[in-house]
Amino acid sequence: MNNKEFIAALSEREDFPLRDTKMLIQHLIGEMTSQLEDGNTLIIPNFGTFEVKKRMERVVVNPGTGQRMLVPPRLALTFRASSSLRAGTKKGGDAK
Amino acid sequence: MNRRITLPELADGVAKRATVPVSFAEKFVQSFFDVVEEALVKEKLVKVKGLGTFKLVDVDARESVDVNSGERILLAAHSKVTFTPDAGLRDAINRPFADFETVILNDSTPTEKMEAIDNEAETVAEGEVQAEKEPVMVVEPKVEAATQVVEAAESAVEAEPEVESEPVAEAAPAVEAESEPEAEADIAATSETEAAPAVESEPLAETETKAETSEPVEAEATEAGTAAKVQALQSIEPQTAAPETEEQGTNKHEIEEQETNEQGKNEQKAETETQTNIMRKTIQNILAALLCLFIGYAICYYFRPFELPTLSPAPLEQKATKAEQKEAEETKAPAEATETAKTTETTPAAPAAKPAQSYQQLEGGExxxxxxxxxxxxxxxxxxxxxxxxxxxxxxxxxxxxxxxxxxxxxxxxxxxxxxxxxxxxx
CATH class of the missing domain: 3.10.350.10 (LysM domain)
Structure with missing residues (x-):
């Protein structure tokens, strides 16, 4: 399901104009982004947790050339599905 | 920072941004994630622009171990949700660290820098240690002289004066030069060593004259009956030693009269010895002195504080005074030889006492x-x-x-x- 289909599905479910739905989704994602940029953790009940984690710098070696490189630290967004989401999708994936 | 934002709070923010009622925003946000879940179940993939991609990934069955029971269990094949953030969102979150770039490491550079720093620290430390060692070196000859004197006193009175004069010479750069004549003397002396003690008393009287000038020494040497070669070598040695001691003496300010007298006696003895047993003894003493130097150096290096060097002038002064007084006191008979033995024993005691004081200073207290x-x-x-x-x-x-x-x-x-x-x- 791509973005267009997703917006359509959400619009239909909410019985809300497509344009307004698109606008609301943008606001929602903007809000989520700003919160995550602040380092906050988003906890969505029955869905999962969005959290920013720091990956420490590390030295990697190119197995082919043996060249060593220092990979800088970075902040990564991680998502962990809640138990209910995991239970719901554990076998649901097979349905397609 | 690091706050936990729940759905109502998120909806609150959305409501403010979109200027819609909070209740509506809350319902919308809930619906948003519900749709994502439903779409995941239906299509295994949901792309949300600006947020990222939710995906259902199949996981093969695998064996694992029950943490509690330790039994091997089979985890059934299942699906799990993965989330890959959009490039825009990913970069926005990583903005604080955006300036960092992957650096290619040269094989040696980082470690070389670290080693260089270490080396600098080490060299500095070594320099200090060396600085410490140098003063200690000055002290050592004296200590050795003292120890040698004690040893010589035990073996024979005659040997002692020589020992003292030799260490002094060693303290100066002339040590090597002396060692050569000594080696030669050893060969000649080996046979004479036993007979020498008996002859000593006579030579002592003769040596008095020798001390003033080197010429008399040769004549006396023949009288003593010692080997001619040995005498020649011996005559050279006392002469060389005397100038050195005098030079050192000039530096010294304070001279103890008693000590100098004793030393002067010692020197007289040394002269007499040169004719007879001196050769052998000097060789032996020199060898012993070298050993003592190494031992004393090691001891001083480990145990002596810096303050010890200050003590060195006194012994040196004594030596110088010895050389001067030798001439005056040469007139004294062999009887002095026994006295010298005593005096030599006493002299080591004085330097020993001074270091003890310095140690006390180092130890606790006010x-x-x-x-x-x-x-x-x-x-x-x-x-x-x-x-x-x-x-x-x-x-x-x-x-x-x-x-x-x-x-x-x-x-x-x-x-x-x-x-x-x-x-x-x-x-």
């Missing part, structure tokens, strides 16, 4: 500042602690240094400040 020991210019890397350690072998004397230099806060010492290191004396 001290008073009696003078300036040296100066130290503060430079990067220097601390009051390591200066104290350098001068006193202990970090406990920082307060004295502070007091001497009017430092109120030991943690803050201006760069390039010249510190005067106090000479401490126990109250």
């Amino acid at each position: 001290y008073e500042i009696v003078g300036v020991k040296g100066t130290e210019v503060m430079s990067p890397g220097k601390t009051l602690l390591n200066i104290s350690l350098k001068y006193y072998k202990s970090t406990d004397f920082v307060p004295y240094i502070c007091k001497m230099n009017g430092i109120d806060n030991p943690d803050i010492v201006p760069l390039d400040k010249e510190l005067q290191i106090p000479e401490l004396k126990k109250k």
